Amino acid sequence: MEQQLWDADSVYVKMFDPFEVEPGGAGDGKEEVADSEDEDMAKMAEGSGKKMKKKGVMNEKATVALKNHSLAERRRRERINGHLATLRGLVPAHEKMDKATLLAEVINQVKDLQEHARRVSKGLLIPTDADELTVEPLHDESQSGVITFKASLCCDFRPDLFSDLKQAIGSLKLKTLRSEISTLGERVKTLFILSSPINVNEGEAQKNLANAILQALSSVLYKPSPLPEYSLRTTLSQKRFKTSFEDYSPRSVLSHKRFRYPSLEASSSST
DNA sequence: CGCGCTAGCCATCACCGTTC
DNA sequence: GAACGGTGATGGCTAGCGCG
Numbered sequence: 001m002e003q004q005l006w007d008a009d010s011v012y013v014k015m016f017d018p019f020e021v022e023p024g025g026a027g028d029g030k031e032e033v034a035d036s037e038d039e040d041m042a043k044m045a046e047g048s049g050k051k052m053k054k055k056g057v058m059n060e061k062a063t064v065a066l067k068n069h070s071l072a073e074r075r076r077r078e079r080i081n082g083h084l085a086t087l088r089g090l091v092p093a094h095e096k097m098d099k100a101t102l103l104a105e106v107i108n109q110v111k112d113l114q115e116h117a118r119r120v121s122k123g124l125l126i127p128t129d130a131d132e133l134t135v136e137p138l139h140d141e142s143q144s145g146v147i148t149f150k151a152s153l154c155c156d157f158r159p160d161l162f163s164d165l166k167q168a169i170g171s172l173k174l175k176t177l178r179s180e181i182s183t184l185g186e187r188v189k190t191l192f193i194l195s196s197p198i199n200v201n202e203g204e205a206q207k208n209l210a211n212a213i214l215q216a217l218s219s220v221l222y223k224p225s226p227l228p229e230y231s232l233r234t235t236l237s238q239k240r241f242k243t244s245f246e247d248y249s250p251r252s253v254l255s256h257k258r259f260r261y262p263s264l265e266a267s268s269s270s271t
Numbered sequence: 272c273g274c275g276c277t278a279g280c281c282a283t284c285a286c287c288g289t290t291c
Numbered sequence: 292g293a294a295c296g297g298t299g300a301t302g303g304c305t306a307g308c309g310c311g
Contacts, residue, residue, distance in 0.1 A: 070301070072278065077299070099297080 125180050127187035131155050133221055135213045137206055138193070147196040147206055148177070153217050154189040164223060165190060168216040174209075 084099055091105050131154060138148040155161070162181075169176060169192060178193040196209060 069278090073280095073300075073302095076279070081298095 125152075125182040125189050125191055127154050127182060127184040127189040129187070131221060133214065133217055135210050135217070137210065147209060149174075149192075149194045149210060149213055151192045151194060151213050151217060152189065153221060154187065155221050157183065157186050157188045161188065161220070164220045165217075168220045169194070172212055172216055174213075 084102060087106050088102055091102065091109065133151075133153050135149055135151045138150050153165070172194070174194040174196055176192060177195055178191075180191040182189050194213065
């Protein structure tokens with residue numbers, strides 16, 4: 001195969017098929033017809049070609065190299081196209097979508113899925129990596145005169161966790177309206193909706209109750225497990241925890257309390 | 272450290288199908 | 292049939308690696 005064309009600099013060059021018995025012309029397409037066809041062929045595959053000894057051998061080696069290169073490039077294209085075909089199968093419709101449009105479509109869909117996942121996970125009770133204890137008042141208009149709290153606790157699982165929680169909640173003399181538990185690996189997150197059975201004024205009483213809940217649940221959170229393997233994990237998780245009481249009342253300034261608790265050693269010695 | 276080899280990326284070209 | 296866009300093939304280049 002031999003073709004004639006004009007390159008970018010309007011210099012007449014030849015294109016040739018390297019696999020033909022009689023190759024000819026420049027390989028890089030940027031210079032005029034080479035003086036020696038064999039020499040140029042070898043240069044194409046061997047770079048500078050300074051150490052050419054036997055032109056015939058080099059010619060053969062160059063041909064083999066070119067073949068290998070062509071095969072490798074073909075395999076590369078097949079890999080790329082294979083993955084693109086897989087992507088095409090994941091994108092609804094559009095069989096005739098070109099590569100660029102396909103990639104753009106995939107990007108859009110991945111973004112949509114990420115946003116969707118974010119929205120969905122927002123409403124779920126999913127344990128996080130950090131120990132967390134939150135108490136916040138709920139303002140239910142249908143239950144006037146009753147103070148309601150939402151308390152959530154996130155920590156490592158341990159065998160006596162739920163009995164401790166039951167005991168702690170029970171000690172508060174509050175009514176449990178709802179409770180949810182979710183686990184993820186060895187992490188546990190619990191959610192309690194608690195209400196005070198007695199009719200008290202909001203304000204100071206509300207803060208006192210919230211503090212009582214916070215204290216009760218934190219005693220559960222920082223209680224060391226009698227089992228060594230769970231105790232070790234509890235010790236490690238001490239490094240990352242967050243406790244807070246949040247008052248979302250529109251009437252009051254946000255009261256956000258976040259404090260560190262005594263070390264495990266201190267709490268162990270006190271119990 | 273220089274050299275040779277290999278794999279992979281990239282630019283360019285040719286070919287093919289579609290559109291007007 | 293010319294223009295255009297998409298795609299495969301090809302050659303150049305280079306980073307990385309092993310070897311003497």
